[in-house]
Amino acid sequence: MPRPTHLTIDLRVLVANALTIRGLAKNRNIMAAVKANAYGHGMMPCAEALEPLVDAFAVAVCEEATQLRSAGISKPILVLEGPFDKADIIELAHLECWMAVHSFEQITKLQTTIAEGAIVPPRVIWLKVDTGMHRLGVSPQDVPSITQILRSLGINDVRLMTHLAYAESPESPLTQRQLQRWNRVTKGFTGQVSLMNSAGLTNLPDGQNAQASEDWLRPGYMLYGGAIDSVALEGPVPTGVADSNHTVSYTTRAVMELNSRVMAIRSIDAGETVGYGGRWQASRRSRIATIPVGYGDGYPRTADSGTPVIVNGMRCPLVGRVSMDMITVDVTDCSDVNVDSSVQLWGQQLAVDEVARHAGTIGYELLTRLPERLPRHILVSDI
Ligand SMILES: *Cc1c(COP(=O)(O)O)cnc(C)c1O
Numbered sequence: 001m002p003r004p005t006h007l008t009i010d011l012r013v014l015v016a017n018a019l020t021i022r023g024l025a026k027n028r029n030i031m032a033a034v035k036a037n038a039y040g041h042g043m044m045p046c047a048e049a050l051e052p053l054v055d056a057f058a059v060a061v062c063e064e065a066t067q068l069r070s071a072g073i074s075k076p077i078l079v080l081e082g083p084f085d086k087a088d089i090i091e092l093a094h095l096e097c098w099m100a101v102h103s104f105e106q107i108t109k110l111q112t113t114i115a116e117g118a119i120v121p122p123r124v125i126w127l128k129v130d131t132g133m134h135r136l137g138v139s140p141q142d143v144p145s146i147t148q149i150l151r152s153l154g155i156n157d158v159r160l161m162t163h164l165a166y167a168e169s170p171e172s173p174l175t176q177r178q179l180q181r182w183n184r185v186t187k188g189f190t191g192q193v194s195l196m197n198s199a200g201l202t203n204l205p206d207g208q209n210a211q212a213s214e215d216w217l218r219p220g221y222m223l224y225g226g227a228i229d230s231v232a233l234e235g236p237v238p239t240g241v242a243d244s245n246h247t248v249s250y251t252t253r254a255v256m257e258l259n260s261r262v263m264a265i266r267s268i269d270a271g272e273t274v275g276y277g278g279r280w281q282a283s284r285r286s287r288i289a290t291i292p293v294g295y296g297d298g299y300p301r302t303a304d305s306g307t308p309v310i311v312n313g314m315r316c317p318l319v320g321r322v323s324m325d326m327i328t329v330d331v332t333d334c335s336d337v338n339v340d341s342s343v344q345l346w347g348q349q350l351a352v353d354e355v356a357r358h359a360g361t362i363g364y365e366l367l368t369r370l371p372e373r374l375p376r377h378i379l380v381s382d383i
Helices: 011-025 035-039 043-053 062-070 086-094 104-115 140-152 173-186 198-203 230-234 352-358 363-368
Strands: 006-010 029-033 056-059 077-079 098-101 124-128 157-161 256-261 264-268 286-291 308-311 314-319 327-330 342-346 376-379
Touching: 006 011, 011 029, 011 043, 011 198, 011 376, 029 043, 035 043, 035 363, 043 062, 056 062, 062 077, 062 086, 086 104, 098 104, 104 140, 124 140, 140 157, 140 173, 286 308, 308 327, 308 352, 342 352, 352 363
Parallel strands: 006 376, 029 056, 056 077, 077 098, 098 124, 124 157
Antiparallel strands: 006 256, 256 342, 264 286, 286 327, 308 314, 308 342, 314 327
């Protein structure tokens, strides 16, 4: 019998989440981020499920765009990091993907490739503007001259995008500074523009973007049910409820569940320790359940004692160190826990974001670093 630990990817939930985001987007276009294997959920099945519901896809690198096209995805695909070299430029032109360009060096390579006749000028280019993230992008003051250069290459549809560094906090000086620069650079710009990731979409007041009607939203994490704002982290928030600051609170549901079953149970006396290094000591006689999941399965080794684990529908604390293949949970206060009782590590009963907080990281990291050895059960939409 295979070990009971497995991932469930529910594409019906992904579809429902996309519809929720459609509702929030109003008349704006949606570019679904499916980079990093769709945040660990499997890029192909997710892109296929999403294609009828979104206007475009966003990936990080050229190889991901190639994979999507080979699988038959025909909607526009934006490559967020743009081309690394001439081969990438030719590949993206061939695949009819949208490139982002973020630097003069990239633009020069593009210029040369067009001048050599290796490609015809792409119809669309997304110009990445650095409004304060300071990772990628050209300075706001260079936008008019670069737009001119791109148009002189025969690229008429130049679009602008920027990325917010701290969209979870709309009031922060950093976000305010970025929005000011963005509004300045997009004012009078006639092309299409794109500002918001998941956190921006859920936390920034509606209509923050000057050109809302032409705006492209770029949600990633929330499509998969990740919770970005602190409110959502504390518990479920009804869909589409507007709070007093006119920010839209939302809930999308977890597409992924990491589930297992109890493999062993024992009782230990007060004073005994559990796991490597004897890091946790029982203060009373305790019942300890062992679960066959560990850091070799992507469960974070840094999860501290007290990290919640759902056993038989109840929240029980992780105790002791996470091993490669197993964890131990204190089920003293949980009734009816036996070998084979159901276990959830994260999913609809327990947000991955909450586990991540106990492990000193974010849900994004836990989702994107799941290893091959975890079996995946994909639940498909029957419509
Ligand atoms: C990954 C990414 C997104 C999506 O971000 P989420 O936080 O997952 O919504 C949007 N824009 C850019 C530039 C990205 O790199």
